Amino acid sequence: MTTETGVLVVGASAAGLSTAEALRRGGYDGEITMIGAEVHAPYDRPPLSKQVLAGDWAPDRAVLRAEDHIDGLGITVALGETALSLDARTRTVRTSRREISADHVVIATGAHPRSLPGQPVIDGLHSFRFVDDATALRADLLEARRLVVVGDGVLGAEIAATAHEMGVDVTVVGPQAGLMESQLGGGISSVLTELHAAQGVGLRLGEAVVGFAESGGRVGGVELATGETLPADVVVVAVGAAPVTDWLRDSGLDVDDGVLCDSACRAAEGIYAAGDVARVRDAVTGTSRRLENRTNATEHGLTVAAEILGQPRGPVGAPYFWTDQFATKIQVHGVIPRGAEMTVVEGDLAAGRFVAALSIDGTVAAIVGWNMAKQSRRHVGRIGHTVHEDQVGVG
Numbered sequence: 001m002t003t004e005t006g007v008l009v010v011g012a013s014a015a016g017l018s019t020a021e022a023l024r025r026g027g028y029d030g031e032i033t034m035i036g037a038e039v040h041a042p043y044d045r046p047p048l049s050k051q052v053l054a055g056d057w058a059p060d061r062a063v064l065r066a067e068d069h070i071d072g073l074g075i076t077v078a079l080g081e082t083a084l085s086l087d088a089r090t091r092t093v094r095t096s097r098r099e100i101s102a103d104h105v106v107i108a109t110g111a112h113p114r115s116l117p118g119q120p121v122i123d124g125l126h127s128f129r130f131v132d133d134a135t136a137l138r139a140d141l142l143e144a145r146r147l148v149v150v151g152d153g154v155l156g157a158e159i160a161a162t163a164h165e166m167g168v169d170v171t172v173v174g175p176q177a178g179l180m181e182s183q184l185g186g187g188i189s190s191v192l193t194e195l196h197a198a199q200g201v202g203l204r205l206g207e208a209v210v211g212f213a214e215s216g217g218r219v220g221g222v223e224l225a226t227g228e229t230l231p232a233d234v235v236v237v238a239v240g241a242a243p244v245t246d247w248l249r250d251s252g253l254d255v256d257d258g259v260l261c262d263s264a265c266r267a268a269e270g271i272y273a274a275g276d277v278a279r280v281r282d283a284v285t286g287t288s289r290r291l292e293n294r295t296n297a298t299e300h301g302l303t304v305a306a307e308i309l310g311q312p313r314g315p316v317g318a319p320y321f322w323t324d325q326f327a328t329k330i331q332v333h334g335v336i337p338r339g340a341e342m343t344v345v346e347g348d349l350a351a352g353r354f355v356a357a358l359s360i361d362g363t364v365a366a367i368v369g370w371n372m373a374k375q376s377r378r379h380v381g382r383i384g385h386t387v388h389e390d391q392v393g394v395g
């Protein structure tokens with residue numbers, strides 16, 4: 001039996017919900033069906049590695065919207081239902097329960113954690129993306145003495161900070177010279193790395209992991225290419241995420257590290273992708289980019305809804321993400337290119353409160369706030385301008 005709907009949103013999380021809400025706000029009165037593989041009501045991921053892991057929030061506090069708000073949207077939400085394939089020509093999705101055909105299909109299936117080659121499935125070895133991962137890791141950390149985090153990116157750094165504050169002895173191991181170096185550039189990465197070192201997080205940077213030691217049926221350590229084993233009672237592998245596109249294999253869509261879309265998130269006639277799964281072409285540069293951040297998920301939802309409503313949005317602002325580690329709040333506006341030069345434009349680096357412009361060939365590509373969130377926003381107008389154009393966009 002085939003169910004028919006106006007809009008089918010596949011993926012009940014940040015991007016999917018943003019699309020459904022924006023459609024209703026914009027006056028769409030057709031049927032909206034949202035399916036999600038998880039059994040949990042739509043929830044937010046940023047608190048998982050911070051408040052939920054720390055135990056400051058009960059897991060259900062991370063829900064994105066109250067139940068009555070979702071009821072009020074008048075959408076059909078089917079949780080625990082997984083999309084298995086899509087026929088882009090007929091816009092028909094086969095799910096674990098049925099077939100659904102739609103006037104518009106929104107692909108919002110996000111990403112899933114990457115694992116290391118040959119990574120075993122053993123007790124004490126965790127990946128981290130879903131609320132159940134946060135609960136399971138927290139339970140293990142409450143009993144643990146030593147955690148090794150494999151991964152020196154944003155998720156690894158956040159988990160390390162939270163676990164250290166829980167009183168666990170933490171070591172981060174990864175291939176980069178500094179924490180979050182590819183996301184923050186060398187200058188800010190050094191400041192972050194020093195922050196972790198000063199707090200007492202062990203850092204084994206510039207190291208390759210080749211395997212895991214087992215002890216009594218549990219993970220016992222992390223093996224490095226040098227032959228050394230870092231002992232651990234708990235290990236988290238946080239080595240990035242891959243877009244969830246396996247179900248689109250025979251869809252007829254272009255998929256290459258994400259669903260390829262035009263600048264309006266359109267993958268094919270009546271088919272859109274939003275959030276972490278979408279690789280969107282930049283209307284100006286023509287290059288395509290897949291972003292994994294919370295604001296991007298919301299923005300894509302707004303863009304897709306506007307397209308479906310026939311009221312296209314103009315270009316959106318610079319990409320933006322934040323991360324909280326220890327008491328430090330970091331805001332990143334724009335994308336920091338490799339080799340970017342850092343100039344402090346407000347505040348004081350030594351005092352732990354500053355705004356920096358990250359420039360390449362003298363042109364600002366990104367603005368970073370370090371414990372200066374509000375002030376950093378005031379400098380966003382500098383992006384695209386020469387670093388020394390002092391008054392550009394600063395209100």
Ligand SMILES: Cc1cc2nc3c(=O)[nH]c(=O)nc-3n(C[C@H](O)[C@H](O)[C@H](O)COP(=O)(O)OP(=O)(O)OC[C@H]3O[C@@H](n4cnc5c(N)ncnc54)[C@H](O)[C@@H]3O)c2cc1C
Nearest residue numbers: 011013014015037045046083109110275276292293294321
């Ligand atoms: C632990 C953590 C902390 C983060 N912290 C920050 C932060 O501090 N700042 C920031 O800017 N960003 C942060 N992010 C990134 C941000 O949360 C993501 O960019 C955002 O969740 C992406 O939303 P999404 O809806 O595109 O995808 P997801 O949130 O991944 O949701 C996709 C949903 O689709 C479902 N799904 C997958 N396959 C199928 C299928 N075949 N059928 C049906 N449903 C399916 C999944 O189960 C999932 O619920 C964090 C991410 C994580 C994991």
